[in-house]
Amino acid sequence: MCQICSSRRGFLGLAGLLAPLALPLALSKAAAADGEAGLSPDQALTRLREGNMLFVEAPQLCATDMAQNRTKVAKAQHPYAIVLTCADSRVAPELLFGGVGLGELFVCRNAGNVADTAVLGSIEYAVEHLHAPLIVVLGHERCGAVAAAVDVVTKGADLPGFIKPMIAEIVPSVEAVKGKGGDLVDLAVVENARANAARILEKSAIVREHVEEEAVKIVFGRYDLDSGAVVLNMLAA
Structure with a gap:
């Protein structure tokens, strides 16, 4: 149990500090209350960014009532974003995007956040059947898989x-940035996510159709293990 859950005083003390961040996040969560109608791709991206701001400013904040949340989503799921990220134990999307609850993120993970066959099929399912409007490919600082490449x-x-x-x-991503200057692992982390x-987008006709209809957007980025910050970039058309 987090400090906030065990201490009402602690929660009230943080309330004033976090109000400027929590209000827009609460509004964007309310926008998802319509189930399948959900959020637009841009609203989903804004929600992720606001959630990460909460994580960076006050990572001890627990934003979800787990029991109530579990009951609410037990019969159906309507995630507002798909996140492909690394299997690294320090990278937990449900936490680093602001302590999101059950049913909000559809997460695929493997070492090096590679879009292999299983991941592509999973993403297609989430886009086609769950109507998730945003796909995020997230690498991270000091990735062991990228370092091995x-x-x-x-x-x-x-x-x-x-x-x-x-x-x-992952090797082609390393080759693509080799000799460009800077830390090769870090450059390759971002290139691998991109x-x-x-x-x-290239391999999945299902995803490509939804992107062309502007129902889905794809972004990529890097998670900083030290600061907790996530930087997301739009995939160029």
Whole structure:
């Protein structure tokens, strides 16, 4: 249980501090109350950004009544965003986007946030059947999978087992930014997120149709492990 849940005084003390952030987030949550009608892609993106601001400013804030939330979504789900991110234990979308509740984010995770067959099928399901209006591909600072791909490119590392073909999917992103200056791992993290966002659009006719109809938008970005901040960028057409 978080400090806020166990201390009413603590919650009241934070209320004034967080009011400028919490109000727009509450309004955007109210906009999702219509179920399948949900949010527009731009509203969903705004909601994620506002949630991350809450996480950065006061990560101890618990924004959800879990029991009531569980009952509400038990029969059906209407997530407002799809998030493909890394399996890294430090990257939890439900937390870093402001302590969202059950049924709000449709999350796909694997090492290196790669849009493989299972992920593409999952995203298509969430777009086609759950009507999620936003797809986010989120890399993160100091990603181990990307660092392993950098070692393959720069040191000729030979990786064991199924790790090798998994990391092979990230190698092209490392090659794309090699020699551009700056930290190679960090550059590759952002490029890998961008490349997989582009892959979703390229490979999935279902997603592409919804994007062309302006019912869905795709963004990519980077999560900073140190600050908690997420920077999201629109995928270029």
